[in-house]
Amino acid sequence: MECPYCHKALTEVTNSRPSRGNVQIWRRRKCLNCGEIFTTHEIIDLSQLVVIKKSGKTEMFSHIKLYSGIYGATIGARLPNREKTAEKFTRDVERQILFLKKKRISSQEIADIVLGKLRKDHTGTFLRFLAYCKDITNESQMKRELNKYALN
Numbered sequence: 001m002e003c004p005y006c007h008k009a010l011t012e013v014t015n016s017r018p019s020r021g022n023v024q025i026w027r028r029r030k031c032l033n034c035g036e037i038f039t040t041h042e043i044i045d046l047s048q049l050v051v052i053k054k055s056g057k058t059e060m061f062s063h064i065k066l067y068s069g070i071y072g073a074t075i076g077a078r079l080p081n082r083e084k085t086a087e088k089f090t091r092d093v094e095r096q097i098l099f100l101k102k103k104r105i106s107s108q109e110i111a112d113i114v115l116g117k118l119r120k121d122h123t124g125t126f127l128r129f130l131a132y133c134k135d136i137t138n139e140s141q142m143k144r145e146l147n148k149y150a151l152n
Contacts, residue, residue: 001029001040003031003033003034003036003038004036004038005031005034005036005038006031006033006034006036008031008032008033008034010031010032010033011029011030011031011032012029012030012032013027013028013029014028014029014030014037015027015028016028019041024041024042024043025041025042025043026039026040026041027039027040027041027042044094044098046061046063046094046097046098047060047061047062048060048061048103049061049097049102049103049104049105050103050104050105051104051105051106051107051110052104052105052106052107053106053107054107054108058104061097061105063090063094066090066093066094066110066114067086067087067090069114069129069132069133070086070089070090070093070114070118070125070129071083071086072128072132073118073125073126073128073129073132074086074122074125074128075128076124076128077122077124077125077128079122079125085122089114089117089118092117093110093113093114093117096113096117097110097113107133111129111133111134114129114133115129115130115133115149119149126149130142130145130146130149
């Protein structure tokens, strides 16, 4: 790790602890060259994960895309802090994706994980995300999808 003060790569970790629900590591570092102390945050990088889109096209996993899809579904929900709720759900989904131990995952599998998590706690957000990710345009499509999730 390069020191932000003297730009030398001679640092040591002096303190470390989990943060953000055990998905980040907070580290206090000391530069062995200039003696300055600074903090870093380490997170798991899922960018090596390949996402297979509905069209068959592939792209690298994006935390931002997942977060924005979940955040967009919270619009209109009566949540005290939509940003934190969306971030928590995003972290939970990423954790579940990691447990699958896959190198490739379909966008549909990701959507199903999100829907499974939202269904439990946030019905309105679940319905908005369902309509978004399944591209639902009419009532009969919505009923078919709700039957799959036993929410009718």
